[in-house]
Every structure is written in structure tokens, then in C-alpha cells.
Amino acid sequence: MFIKILLIFLVLALVLRFVLPLLMRHLLVGFLQKQARRHGQQLGGAPFGGAAPPPSPGRDAPGQVHIDYVPPTPRRTKDKPTEFKGGEYVDFEEVK
Incomplete structure (x- = not known):
């Protein structure tokens, strides 16, 4: 009886020590x-160095910029000047 329990404990210990880590890995x-x-599918990439999906037809070549939306420019009001006329001049002194 004692030998049977000892063998079961030994087999269980060996399984937990050697087989379980391999299975978990x-x-x-x-x-x-x-x-x-x-x-990778959500982001359009290819994981683990696989081949990247071919570019879809109608798109620009890699490295080319494609702008889908340009926001409208705000309208100028009479209160705001249309161009910058300059600022205050500040003399520069080098400090050693």
C-alpha cells in the first residue's frame, strides 16, 4: 500500500516537473x-515576419501621400488682421 502511494506521488511529481511546463509553454x-x-488583421499588418498583404487597387504606391479629408479654412473676420505685421525687436546679448 505504501509503495503504491509512493509510486503515484513520484509519477505525479515527474509529470508536474517535466511535462506540465512543456504543455503550458x-x-x-x-x-x-x-x-x-x-x-495584425485589425491593424492590417502581418505578424511574425509573414508577407505583407498586397496593396489594394486604386491606392497610391508605398511612400506616396494620400489625403482623404482637408478641413475647411476658417473665415476671416474684420477684427482679425489677415497677416502678421511683425513683433517687438529684442536685442540679443551672448552671455559667457
């Missing part, structure tokens, strides 16, 4: 890769 890596793929 495998599950954690799989979970992290799944999350990275999910976030």
Missing part, C-alpha cells in the same frame, strides 16, 4: 500567436 505560445494574428 505550448499552450501559451499558441495563444500569443492567435492574439498577434487577430491584432
Whole structure:
């Protein structure tokens, strides 16, 4: 009876010491890769060095700027000047 309990304890200890960390590492890596793929799809990127998705047709080449929206310029009122006429001159002295 005592030998049977000791063997069960020994097998359980070996499983917890060697097999469980490998299993947990495998599950954690799989979970992290799944999350990275999910976030990569949301952001349009390719995780883990995979090939980037091809550019969609009708878009500019990489490095080109495309502006979708330009906000309207505010109207000038008669109270505000239309251009800057200058400011006060301040003499510069170098301090050593």
C-alpha cells in the first residue's frame, strides 16, 4: 500500500516537473500567436515576419501621400488682421 502511494506521488511529481511546463509553454505560445494574428488583421499588418498583404487597387504606391479629408479654412473676420505685421525687436546679448 505504501509503495503504491509512493509510486503515484513520484509519477505525479515527474509529470508536474517535466511535462506540465512543456504543455503550458505550448499552450501559451499558441495563444500569443492567435492574439498577434487577430491584432495584425485589425491593424492590417502581418505578424511574425509573414508577407505583407498586397496593396489594394486604386491606392497610391508605398511612400506616396494620400489625403482623404482637408478641413475647411476658417473665415476671416474684420477684427482679425489677415497677416502678421511683425513683433517687438529684442536685442540679443551672448552671455559667457
